[in-house]
Amino acid sequence: MQLTQKEKSLLQDQLHHEEVCIQKYQSYAQQTQDPKLQQLFNDYASQEQQHHNTINQLLGNPNQQPSGQQASPKQQNKLQPQGMQNQQLDALLCNDMLMTEKYVSNAYDTTIFEAASPQVRQQLQHIQQEEQQHGEGIFNYMQDNGMYQPQ
Ligand SMILES: [Fe+2]
């Protein structure tokens, strides 16, 4: 597919955002002690992987694993400061992902408005809808667990 320079450059940015989302969700799934949250993060990590594949296809890149995915987050990347309760850590992880999803969804908005091809536009709209569902899933988890109570 022939892309405009602007599409290419914005899609490259989105590709990078998806890589960060994959890495964060995978790493956070290892850090939480709650199996429900772990499941949620793992599900979203694989959806982010699909987004990454879709954007690679739009860019005409051969599909490959995102760089750095093999890096094991294990001990050294743990966010948990000493003495932090499990639920405090979970709230921190959720807040970070909520902010991340909000940012990524906004970035898709810009990319969609700049998309010259209807095919690109349509696929990005589908991805953006899933980003908003990720935000909703995290929001609901936080509400169910008393981490977030909008007035
Ligand atoms: Fe995504």
Ligand SMILES: [Fe+2]
């Ligand atoms: Fe997402």
